[in-house]
Amino acid sequence: MYTLGIETSCDETSASIVRNGCQVVSLVTSSSLDLHKKYGGIIPEIAFRKQLETISLVSDYALRDAGIALKDIRLLGVTEGPGLLGSLLVGINFAKAVSFALKIPLVRVNHLYGHIYSAFLNKEAASFPCVALVVSGGHTSLFYLKDFDKIDSLGTTQDDACGEAFDKVAKILGLGYPGGPVIERLSRKGNPESIKFGCSQTKRPLDFSFSGIKTAVLYYYNKQLKGNRPSGNLRADICASFQKTVIDTLLEKALLACKTKRVRNIVIAGGVAANSALRDAFYQRMEKENGYKCFFPSKALSTDNAAMIGGLAYQLFKKGRLNA
């Protein structure tokens, strides 16, 4: 059974054909990122205007790549939120129109749960119950999953999201947007032990706070510069030290969540989960040292994509979920 997934929650317009909920047959994603770069962040009006222009074309390409026609689709899945309102409306209205025209069901999917589901696509998957850590540009959350439709929140960020902290630190260092990939690259040349940064404590142990470390980077950088031009080494050391501190914090909370909920499996998903240093640290600390099993999506499916939405829509549909 083929599902057409649609995802338009931020700068991307994405469509995917997913077979039987777990096999990604095609995935086409168009991003308006280049148009936002000069502003240092996403401009919602630019994003949804571009999505209006591209959604039909992107869906056509996804069908063509899968070698099927629109009439072969049996189910639609679309992101209902959280995300940029105008952008979400483009995807939802497109999906509603296709659902009405083809007389096929439509399931609306939570974007964060979609991220979790990305680790269940195309590969060996975690078994329930499990813990999931979602680290994206807009969210940092821990969840406890008994099933795809039985998900409880364990903790969330009290201020900046994890990816947002990468983006803001990159902006402070003049490295452009988005910050995650460039910080990961520069970190390889830096010494992660050279600067002692720390993430702020939170009242509830499974919540997160990343705003303090961003400010600490800002003060440290300005103090070191004192009107001089930034050196490559300074920026690399800051990136490596910042990245290590963030990863250590994520690890500490993920371990605590697994211990508290007494589960052995953890899913780590969202844009920041594309980071290789984070993956290595989780495999080392959670798997090798503590005996937990880590499940990541493929790197391509870590950032926003429609396959995770189509796949989860299928699972929810099987459980009786349906939206008009």
Ligand code: KG4
């Ligand atoms: O999940 P995502 O594509 O969009 C949201 O739902 O927000 O995540 C985007 C975020 C951005 O903040 C970006 O800087 C971050 O993921 N990111 C990374 C890496 N690749 C993307 N952060 C760290 N390391 C990376 N390799």
Ligand code: ZN
């Ligand atoms: Zn996302």
